Amino acid sequence: MTAPAASLLDRYLASDPRALARALTLAEAGLPAARPLLRAARTRAHRATVLGVTGSPGSGKSTLTGALIATLRAEGKRVAVLAVDPSSPYSGGAILGDRIRMLRHHADPGVFVRSLATRGALGGLSARTMQVLALLEGAGFDWVILETVGVGQSEVDVAAVCDHTLLVLTPAGGDGVQAFKAGIMEIADVIAVNKADLPGADRTVRELMAAQGLGAHDEHTWFAPIRRTIASQDQGMEKLVEAVLKHREHLGEPGLNARRAARAEYEVRSLVQERLMERARVQSRDLYARVARGELDADDVADALVQGDGLPGRGRGAQG
Amino acid sequence: MTAPAASLLDRYLASDPRALARALTLAEAGLPAARPLLRAARTRAHRATVLGVTGSPGSGKSTLTGALIATLRAEGKRVAVLAVDPSSPYSGGAILGDRIRMLRHHADPGVFVRSLATRGALGGLSARTMQVLALLEGAGFDWVILETVGVGQSEVDVAAVCDHTLLVLTPAGGDGVQAFKAGIMEIADVIAVNKADLPGADRTVRELMAAQGLGAHDEHTWFAPIRRTIASQDQGMEKLVEAVLKHREHLGEPGLNARRAARAEYEVRSLVQERLMERARVQSRDLYARVARGELDADDVADALVQGDGLPGRGRGAQG
Numbered sequence: 001m002t003a004p005a006a007s008l009l010d011r012y013l014a015s016d017p018r019a020l021a022r023a024l025t026l027a028e029a030g031l032p033a034a035r036p037l038l039r040a041a042r043t044r045a046h047r048a049t050v051l052g053v054t055g056s057p058g059s060g061k062s063t064l065t066g067a068l069i070a071t072l073r074a075e076g077k078r079v080a081v082l083a084v085d086p087s088s089p090y091s092g093g094a095i096l097g098d099r100i101r102m103l104r105h106h107a108d109p110g111v112f113v114r115s116l117a118t119r120g121a122l123g124g125l126s127a128r129t130m131q132v133l134a135l136l137e138g139a140g141f142d143w144v145i146l147e148t149v150g151v152g153q154s155e156v157d158v159a160a161v162c163d164h165t166l167l168v169l170t171p172a173g174g175d176g177v178q179a180f181k182a183g184i185m186e187i188a189d190v191i192a193v194n195k196a197d198l199p200g201a202d203r204t205v206r207e208l209m210a211a212q213g214l215g216a217h218d219e220h221t222w223f224a225p226i227r228r229t230i231a232s233q234d235q236g237m238e239k240l241v242e243a244v245l246k247h248r249e250h251l252g253e254p255g256l257n258a259r260r261a262a263r264a265e266y267e268v269r270s271l272v273q274e275r276l277m278e279r280a281r282v283q284s285r286d287l288y289a290r291v292a293r294g295e296l297d298a299d300d301v302a303d304a305l306v307q308g309d310g311l312p313g314r315g316r317g318a319q320g
Numbered sequence: 321m322t323a324p325a326a327s328l329l330d331r332y333l334a335s336d337p338r339a340l341a342r343a344l345t346l347a348e349a350g351l352p353a354a355r356p357l358l359r360a361a362r363t364r365a366h367r368a369t370v371l372g373v374t375g376s377p378g379s380g381k382s383t384l385t386g387a388l389i390a391t392l393r394a395e396g397k398r399v400a401v402l403a404v405d406p407s408s409p410y411s412g413g414a415i416l417g418d419r420i421r422m423l424r425h426h427a428d429p430g431v432f433v434r435s436l437a438t439r440g441a442l443g444g445l446s447a448r449t450m451q452v453l454a455l456l457e458g459a460g461f462d463w464v465i466l467e468t469v470g471v472g473q474s475e476v477d478v479a480a481v482c483d484h485t486l487l488v489l490t491p492a493g494g495d496g497v498q499a500f501k502a503g504i505m506e507i508a509d510v511i512a513v514n515k516a517d518l519p520g521a522d523r524t525v526r527e528l529m530a531a532q533g534l535g536a537h538d539e540h541t542w543f544a545p546i547r548r549t550i551a552s553q554d555q556g557m558e559k560l561v562e563a564v565l566k567h568r569e570h571l572g573e574p575g576l577n578a579r580r581a582a583r584a585e586y587e588v589r590s591l592v593q594e595r596l597m598e599r600a601r602v603q604s605r606d607l608y609a610r611v612a613r614g615e616l617d618a619d620d621v622a623d624a625l626v627q628g629d630g631l632p633g634r635g636r637g638a639q640g
Contacts (some may be wrong), residue, residue: 035617042614127618262617264611271622272596275590279626289577291584294362298356298447298584301620302591306599307628313572 012037013044015078015140017112023139027131038131043140048080048137051244052158055168060194064168064231065147069105071237076144080112084129084148112141125157127270130263133161159187161263164244165258166190167224171200185211188224190243196228196236200304205229219292222250232257276305288306332357333364335398335460337432343459344434347451358451363459367580368400368457368464372478372565375488380514384488384551385467389425391557397462400432404449404468432461438445445477447590450553450583453481479507481583483576484564486510487544489528491520505531508544516548516556596625605632 011019026034045317053068055061065081077246105111136144137298148158159165167188172195185191185208192205205226212223225243229236251259277284280287290296331339346354373388375381385401392399425431434456436449445468456464468478479485484623487508492515503529505511513524525546532543545563549556571579601609 032619033620039614039617042612100407127622131618223510257612260612261606261609265608267618268600268608268611268621269593269596271618272625273593275622275626276589276592286581288585288588289581291578291588292362292577294359297359298451298587298591299355301588302447302595305592306589306595306626308626 008033009036009040010102011134013040013145015182017109018113019247020135020139021114023135024308026131027135028116028128030128034131034135038134041135044138046138046140047256048139048141049244049248050133050137050146050161050163050259050263052146052148052162052165053168054148054158054165055192055194058170059170060139060231061147061168064192064194064229065145066104067229067231067234068145068240070234071241072143073105073108073110075241078110078112078140080136080139080144081139082129082133082136082144083113083115083116084125084146085115085117089146106180112136112139125266125270127267127274130161130267130270133263134267156187157266159312161266163251163259164189166192166240166313168192168194168206170195171198185224189222190240191224192229192231192236192240193226194229194231197230201228219290224246279308281306328353329356332459333360334454335366335508336639337429340432340455341434343455344452347455348436348448350448353457354451358454361455364458366458366460367576368459368461369564369568370453370464370466370481370483370579372456372466372468372482372485373469373488374478375512375514376486377490377549379490380551381467381488384512384549385465385513386424387551387554387557388465388560389431390554391428391561393425393428395561398430398432398460399495400456400459400464401434402449402453402456402464402466403433403435403470404445404466405435405437409416409553432456432459444502445481445590447587447594450481450587450590453585467554475584476507482616483571483579484509484567486512486560486564488514489524490515491518491524503543509542509567510560511546512549512551512556512560513546514549514551517550521548542567586595599625 008019008022012023023034023037027038053061053065067315069079069081105113114132116132133144133146146158146162165188167190169191171193191208193201193208195201208226210241217223225246227236227239227243229240231237246255287296287301291298291301327340328339332343343354343357347358373381373385391399404571425433434452436452453464453466466478466482485508487505487510489511491513511528513521513528515521525548528546537543545566547556547559547563549560551557568576585613607616611618611621
């Protein structure tokens, strides 16, 4: 095994797209052969700018990602896109439509697209998704764009694992903006008001700026730059790229290292979840039903899973 | 400790609201004294109907919850509300405004309201939130309504932990509905098209029904009933309650037990996460930074956390 893995490693480090595709497949399958590749990706000096693109379906997120790629390619940058559908148990099909919009770049060797329809143990991004992301990050691309499909926790998770989070909004429906104020706005590093040719764009920008002023802030606070875009016409993309790079400067090396550590933390926790789910599955088929019936304490079961012991006896802790 | 805990247990089982409040405080604090109460709550024959109310801010979710309570009270039902803000690290204040709308019931002894601003280890609902919910479920109420504030993963998590999930939508913005189609609609057991006096209500109902038909289904498939409501005028609430009860009948005892087991599973997993986070914190301050730098393998760290061993040495698994 050692010799071909080394050669795969060399080809991966030389940015061979076929080696990369193979490496991603190993990581997706959770094979140990992916480990030296992952380690190489992480120790590499050159790391991509990892941008998460988030926003509700209908905001034009995928079109904007496509336009962003075109702009980055015009600047000679190499770009990888990781499209993830962590909501896959609930929906289906959306990812295909989104991918079709990316086809304008499919013949371009400077653009690499990978789709994953996978879900983490507790929802969100799976450990394998994180490993695919790490391999892309260290594969010699200038940018890696992480895009998720579907609603729900993916928005928050993208922010947890990227260097920069781009939030895509539209002028349509002032209450949409109201909605976002509740929690999503504060995870954005850069905001695109897309479809800016629609009525209400100015008002939306004003509302967003007003909302930013409401939060607690001091001289070190990063206010997400708000940029008008019309992604379907490739408009506003340069300024969006500039805003991301300005945030990168703001983060600096310590900030970027913290973001990378957060990615690693997310990955480790997802791996831990997977192992514990397996342990729970092996221990008892009706483990959780027994907790629900009050036959076992949730705390005792959690202890047993963490310790790797057998299940607690009935009534343990009854004197508590 | 044993004697007062027993007396607290008796008073909790007798539906004494002060004993309940005390029990919830014990559970929130994660104290072992909550365990016998939790066990009693779970072994109790009478269990409340646990309804999760979900929907984006602006849908009138809180107003609808208030109107729902009024309707249930008029039928003589006792109701508990658990308002959770799992997005609290990011936002603040929203929960207060929502609570104010609940004040119409604050003098009613048949209504018990508890707010929690807490977040689980991996986002979502915390283990303690689940234990507060379990205590409310077994406290002798007819209904327990779980309402979350903020966007993001809370929508999906509510569906994971309740008997029934009520999705609140509005006619405003057809693309809002489009958005929800992507993943949230399929977690709904009942759908309220609220603010049904606004233009577009009929179209929204038609679109929702059409969307339902698109999914895979057979004769056992539950199609979430779609009900028009005007919560601000208490309109449509009886039919909403009927729809929930119809879903309860559809679930039957096996279905309800499965939902309760899912709640317990969510709780155990959250507890496990908390323990492992603590273990990771104790083992090394820069654990994840070392993974990010490629000095440790994420898989090895996950193994170490799950086994409770010390950290793996540098380069372990390099022969993989």
